[in-house]
Amino acid sequence: MTDTIAPVQPVDLLAKFDPIIQTREQLLAAGVEDPFNLVMEQVLSPTRAICNGRDTILLGTYNYMGMTFDDDVIAAGKQAMEDFGAGTTGSRVLNGTFRDHRDVEAALREFYGMDHAMVFSTGYQANLGIISTLAGKGDYIILDIDSHASIYDGCAMGKAEVVPFKHNDIEALEKRLKRIPEGAGKLVVLEGVYSMMGDVAPLKEMVRIAKENGAMVLVDEAHSMGFIGEHGRGVAEEQGVLDQVDFIIGTFSKSVGTVGGFCVSNHPKFEVMRLVCRPYVFTAALPPSVMASSATSIRKLMHGGNKRAHLWENSRTLHKGLRDLGFKLGTETPQSAIIAVIMPDLERGAMMWEALLKEGLYVNLARPPATPAGMTLLRCSLCAEHSAEQVQTILGMFERAGKAIGII
Amino acid sequence: MTPADVDAKIRTLVEPFNKKGITIEDSTTFASDLEFDSLTVMDFVAEIEDEFDVIISMNQQAEIENWGQLVAAVHKLQDS
Numbered sequence: 316m317t318d319t320i321a322p323v324q325p326v327d328l329l330a331k332f333d334p335i336i337q338t339r340e341q342l343l344a345a346g347v348e349d350p351f352n353l354v355m356e357q358v359l360s361p362t363r364a365i366c367n368g369r370d371t372i373l374l375g376t377y378n379y380m381g382m383t384f385d386d387d388v389i390a391a392g393k394q395a396m397e398d399f400g401a402g403t404t405g406s407r408v409l410n411g412t413f414r415d416h417r418d419v420e421a422a423l424r425e426f427y428g429m430d431h432a433m434v435f436s437t438g439y440q441a442n443l444g445i446i447s448t449l450a451g452k453g454d455y456i457i458l459d460i461d462s463h464a465s466i467y468d469g470c471a472m473g474k475a476e477v478v479p480f481k482h483n484d485i486e487a488l489e490k491r492l493k494r495i496p497e498g499a500g501k502l503v504v505l506e507g508v509y510s511m512m513g514d515v516a517p518l519k520e521m522v523r524i525a526k527e528n529g530a531m532v533l534v535d536e537a538h539s540m541g542f543i544g545e546h547g548r549g550v551a552e553e554q555g556v557l558d559q560v561d562f563i564i565g566t567f568s569k570s571v572g573t574v575g576g577f578c579v580s581n582h583p584k585f586e587v588m589r590l591v592c593r594p595y596v597f598t599a600a601l602p603p604s605v606m607a608s609s610a611t612s613i614r615k616l617m618h619g620g621n622k623r624a625h626l627w628e629n630s631r632t633l634h635k636g637l638r639d640l641g642f643k644l645g646t647e648t649p650q651s652a653i654i655a656v657i658m659p660d661l662e663r664g665a666m667m668w669e670a671l672l673k674e675g676l677y678v679n680l681a682r683p684p685a686t687p688a689g690m691t692l693l694r695c696s697l698c699a700e701h702s703a704e705q706v707q708t709i710l711g712m713f714e715r716a717g718k719a720i721g722i723i
Numbered sequence: 724m725t726p727a728d729v730d731a732k733i734r735t736l737v738e739p740f741n742k743k744g745i746t747i748e749d750s751t752t753f754a755s756d757l758e759f760d761s762l763t764v765m766d767f768v769a770e771i772e773d774e775f776d777v778i779i780s781m782n783q784q785a786e787i788e789n790w791g792q793l794v795a796a797v798h799k800l801q802d803s
Contacts, residue, residue, distance in 0.1 A: 455780075460765055470781075477781040481769060494778045688762055 338661075347665045348672060350680040360384055361572075361700045366677055372705060372712075374695045375679035379652045380541045380622055381700030382572030382612045392573075395607030403600040407434075408589060411600030419610040423579055426613050427548055427563065431585040434577045434606075436598050438537055438566030439465040441576030444594035445562060446504065446533065447473035454500035457491055457525075459483065459516070461509050461687050463535065475502070482509070482687065485520045492528040501530035507550030508538035511686050511694070512645035513653030515543075519554040526559060533562040538651060541570025541616045542623045542699070570616060573609045575601050622699040626652055629697045629706050636710040641723040645692065655681075656693040656713075663720055664691035670716035676709060729775075729798045736770045749791030775801045 343349060348367065357365040361381035362373050382388050395415055405411035416434060423432035435441040446469030450456045456470050460479040470477045478495070480487040488503070495501055503525040505516050518534065525532045536549030544552030547570070551557040561582060567575035578588075589595060627649075634649035637656060645655030658664030661682050668680040671693070679694040686692055697706075717723040724732075734747065740763055741747070745756055753759045759767065768779050771793075777800040779787075787793050 476778075476783075478778055479765065479781060481765065487769065490773065491778060494772070494776065684761070689760065 342661075342665055345662070345665075348669045350665060350668050353672075353677070358383075362698050362705060364677070366672070369672070369675055371672070371675050371677050372701075372709060373677050374697070374701075374709060375677050376698070377538070377569040377696050378572060378698050378700075379538075379626060379696065380570045380572065380616060380619060381698045382570065382615070385572070385612065385615065387615060388572060388608045388612045391611040392604040392608035396602070396604040399603035401604075402602045405599060406596055407600045408596050413600075413603045413606065415603045415606035415610060416600060419575075419606045419613070420577075422610040422613040423577055426546075426617055427557075427579045429563075429579040430581045430583075432577060432579045433585070433588060433592075433595065434575055434601070435595055436575060436601055438564070438568060438576035439468075440594040440598065441564050441566070441578055442466050442535065443469045443472060444592040445564060445578045445588070446470060446502070447594075448588060448592040449473070449531070449533070449562070450475035450500065450502045454502065455495050456502050456504055457488065457495075457530065458504040459506065459509075461511065462504060462506065463510065463537075464685070466504055466506075466535065470504075483514065483516055485517055485524065488521055489524045489528070492524065492530060495528075501525075501528070503530045503532045505532070505534050506538070507534055507536040507543065508651040508653065510538050510653060511681060511692060512655045513538075513649075513651045513694075514646050515539075515550055515650045517554075518551050518560075519556050522551070522556040522559050531561045532559065533564060534560045535564040537564070537566045537569060538653060540565045541619065542626050542652065547616055547619060547623060567605075567609045567612075571609055571612045573605050573612065575605060575609055619699075626697060626699040628703070629699070629701050630654065632703070632706050633695065633697060633709065636706070637713060640710065640714050640717065642713065642717065652697045654695045654697070656695065658691040658693060659722065661691045663722060664693065667716055667720045667722055668693060670719055671712055674712040674716055676712045676716075724798070724801060726794060726798045729801070730794045732774060733771060733794060733797065736774060737767065740767050747790050749789065749794075751790045752788050753790075753793075754788070771797060777801055 353366055355364040355366050361378045361383050364371055364373055399413055403411040420432040420434055442465035450473050452474045454475040455478060456475045457478045459482055461482045478491050480491050505521055508515055522532050534551050539549040541547045543550050548557060551560050562578055562580045565577050567573045630649040630652050634654050643657040671678060681692040681694050683689045772779060775797055787796055
């Protein structure tokens with residue numbers, strides 16, 4: 316007897332990605348090195364690595380303060396690994412809170428001068444967890460249209476009504492706030508620095524308007540922590556509104572130089588978040604070595620005034636140099652440590668990216684849908700450890716590559 | 724405002740975004756027929772919101788695929 320049940324051909328759930336597979340194949344068929352498959356075989360310093368076999372200057376790592384190779388940061392991590400082992404194997408609310416998890420939260424409270432700090436396994440999870448837990452069904456989230464994916468994902472997870480407004484448009488924010496039904500819970504979500512173009516938000520005005528309209532305010536300072544503001548607390552500090560922001564979100568994977576995410580707040584009930592925030596509860600806590608390294612790094616960043624000054628100098632030099640060469644940049648003036656070079660299209664953007672890589676320079680190739688307005692960008696992020704000489708070398712590489720590809 | 728008034732008003736708003744001059748019927752879709760990308764959607768929605776003094780949240784936008792659905796949604800919003 317044979318089995319008479321006819322096999323049912325499944326609907327291929329991956330078929331919806333065919334256009335992406337096609338675009339990628341076309342790009343690679345043109346002979347371009349795969350921009351999304353780069354391997355760093357060796358990392359020599361915060362600013363140099365062997366990438367795909369070449370000695371390469373790193374200009375796309377968000378390693379703003381160069382803390383990844385700081386002697387004290389490494390020593391603290393090594394010691395914690397010796398003393399506490401390789402991992403936590405548990406949630407923060409069960410067996411995953413070690414001495415150094417507490418200590419890194421203390422370091423964050425010191426750094427921001429705030430009452431509460433909560434550490435997540437990544438910055439993505441910090442946004443996902445905090446936003447989805449704060450704003451639920453029936454609440455309203457008013458956010459900048461160019462917000463990071465983790466912010467949008469937090470909104471979707473919480474099922475709040477999501478109301479986007481035009482990027483950095485103060486009037487558009489105010490109009491939307493005023494239209495929200497009376498009595499509804501309102502959370503305004505902003506970023507200090509927007510990572511695609513490297514521009515800064517008008518937080519002073521936006522936070523004031525949010526407060527006037529009875530909204531709570533969350534600011535993601537992922538790309539500003541460590542070097543914007545007098546104490547490196549970010550754009551909210553720089554613009555004098557830090558005390559009015561209800562929740563600051565940040566990450567350890569940029570200026571701090573490790574991995575992890577956090578939220579700091581002065582809200583008196585903030586600690587309840589540890590019990591109700593699912594991306595905090597249902598995941599394993601970071602390894603103790605990462606926590607010890609992070610705590611050391613955060614405390615060193617509090618005294619990083621000289622490094623901050625040098626980073627700003629690098630940002631100004633690169634911005635002016637690229638402009639003078641004739642490149643189109645994301646901002647008129649250097650506003651952060653990110654400088655976005657606007658490419659005419661994806662094809663030439665990928666060619667330019669590859670030409671730079673062959674010159675020995677790594678930058679981020681950013682393309683839609685991650686970018687605003689369907690743009691292709693070569694995103695450069697500077698490091699306080701880039702020497703003035705390296706910045707000149709970088710400019711020479713951009714000039715040769717730009718001329719070879721025909722962009723300048 | 725009647726649904727017909729709402730329709731007429733949105734028709735004037737959509738003109739600058741309807742670059743190919745597609746004839747719009749109730750079944751005309753924004754993504755396929757009018758080829759709106761996310762940026763165009765944002766600008767167009769902002770125009771409607773300002774004109775009618777309403778909010779069309781992203782959650783609501785996700786439910787609106789064609790012209791008829793948009794007119795119905797805006798008509799309902801401006802009444803509430």
